[in-house]
Amino acid sequence: MVRCHGADPQGLSRHRARGFGPAGGFPINKLFLFVFSLFFLSGAASAAALRVTGLQLGLNAGLTRLVVEADGPLNGSLSAAADGLGLVLTLSQARWDAAVPSSRAAGLVAGLGLPVDSAGQVSLGIDLVEPAVVERAFRLPPQGTVGDRLVIDLRPADPQAWQAAFAAPVSLPLAGSADILPPPPVSPGRLRLVVLDPGHGGQDPGAISAAGRYEKDVTLAIARAVATRLRQTHRYRVLMTREADRFIRLGDRVALARRHEADLFLSIHADSLAADRATRGASVYVRADDASDTDAEALALRENRADQLAEGAPARDVNEVVAILLDLASRDTGRLSSRFAGLLTASLGHRLTLRHNALRAANFKVLSAPDIPSALLELGYLSNPADEALLFSDAGRAELAEGVVAAIDRFFGVDDR
Numbered sequence: 001m002v003r004c005h006g007a008d009p010q011g012l013s014r015h016r017a018r019g020f021g022p023a024g025g026f027p028i029n030k031l032f033l034f035v036f037s038l039f040f041l042s043g044a045a046s047a048a049a050l051r052v053t054g055l056q057l058g059l060n061a062g063l064t065r066l067v068v069e070a071d072g073p074l075n076g077s078l079s080a081a082a083d084g085l086g087l088v089l090t091l092s093q094a095r096w097d098a099a100v101p102s103s104r105a106a107g108l109v110a111g112l113g114l115p116v117d118s119a120g121q122v123s124l125g126i127d128l129v130e131p132a133v134v135e136r137a138f139r140l141p142p143q144g145t146v147g148d149r150l151v152i153d154l155r156p157a158d159p160q161a162w163q164a165a166f167a168a169p170v171s172l173p174l175a176g177s178a179d180i181l182p183p184p185p186v187s188p189g190r191l192r193l194v195v196l197d198p199g200h201g202g203q204d205p206g207a208i209s210a211a212g213r214y215e216k217d218v219t220l221a222i223a224r225a226v227a228t229r230l231r232q233t234h235r236y237r238v239l240m241t242r243e244a245d246r247f248i249r250l251g252d253r254v255a256l257a258r259r260h261e262a263d264l265f266l267s268i269h270a271d272s273l274a275a276d277r278a279t280r281g282a283s284v285y286v287r288a289d290d291a292s293d294t295d296a297e298a299l300a301l302r303e304n305r306a307d308q309l310a311e312g313a314p315a316r317d318v319n320e321v322v323a324i325l326l327d328l329a330s331r332d333t334g335r336l337s338s339r340f341a342g343l344l345t346a347s348l349g350h351r352l353t354l355r356h357n358a359l360r361a362a363n364f365k366v367l368s369a370p371d372i373p374s375a376l377l378e379l380g381y382l383s384n385p386a387d388e389a390l391l392f393s394d395a396g397r398a399e400l401a402e403g404v405v406a407a408i409d410r411f412f413g414v415d416d417r
């Protein structure tokens with residue numbers, strides 16, 4: 001874009017001064033002018049390009065951060081690599097003039113390729129550990145000895161979100177603070193409502209640990225810890241689908257959130273695997289008709305079974321509760337859910353052990369609200385001694401609660417940069 005040059009004439013003049021050196025003192029004759037003009041013309045092409053002077057990779061509150069430094073404001077794009085799980089960063093009207101970064105793997109980035117200068121732009125391959133999308137990409141002006149910077153923050157994404165995000169190249173910097181804007185601000189005087197859904201309860205204990213402890217107790221304790229912290233911020237109202245050891249049908253959990261017009265719905269669970277004490281770590285799920293993998297599909301089947309334990313009248317099917325509302329569903333709900341789940345994964349990964357590919361998708365009934373961004377957090381595995389100890393400790397619960405609140409703040413745009 002032409003704009004990037006006009007915005008920083010100093011950057012170009014600095015470059016020109018270095019590139020051409022002092023011209024005074026030379027005899028001025030036709031030959032020199034000819035040679036000089038050739039030099040100038042060839043130099044003009046590179047003078048039009050910004051010099052990329054640095055590249056850094058690191059972590060910022062769980063998000064994977066890439067910082068590109070140049071002698072002027074950069075424009076570019078991120079697109080999906082032609083093969084494999086990767087991205088290509090393209091910096092327009094730029095040329096590489098920096099050392100190869102010392103840190104070439106961090107967070108979601110498995111490796112950085114070597115920069116390639118071609119046709120007045122720089123391309124750089126980025127191999128990913130798991131699917132990632134741009135949470136935000138913004139410029140920072142020069143400061144002290146540091147030049148203009150383009151900052152790109154990546155967050156984890158479920159496979160569908162990854163595909164949708166890079167159906168076309170993503171322009172950098174992003175116009176807004178995120179590829180998906182946060183939900184619209186609430187009217188003055190109204191706090192956003194977060195509904196926390198502690199899984200299971202009453203006659204349904206959920207998963208059971210090796211030591212005989214119940215999922216329904218862990219989920220309630222963590223939901224309480226999250227609720228307390230959320231209320232302490234004075235930024236949210238909090239409603240829990242159950243405050244005590246009660247059985248609640250899945251459809252009623254969704255209906256409660258809808259009735260109160262929740263801004264966010266978070267269902268909290270913990271898993272257990274028979275005959276597998278090794279698997280551990282938290283994972284986060286969004287709803288999808290097609291599961292991201294067989295593990296996620298099996299988990300959704302286990303969690304959806306909760307209603308079979310209902311006593312008395314047959315359970316009101318969750319599909320009945322929401323079917324009538326489906327035509328009202330905002331297409332953005334799925335994207336917002338996915339964004340929240342990505343932020344939650346990043347925030348928890350910053351603090352705790354996560355499963356590999358921690359952000360997954362499956363057909364969870366409790367995530368069926370068509371108009372409320374919803375995610376399901378699996379805290380860990382009660383069948384794993386380390387996870388069990390963590391989930392039944394005050395310190396572990398505090399860390400989890402803090403991670404959840406940080407993700408909610410970021411989702412609603414409270415936490416900026």
Ligand SMILES: [Zn+2]
Pocket residue numbers: 199200206207215268269270303
């Ligand atoms: Zn559960």
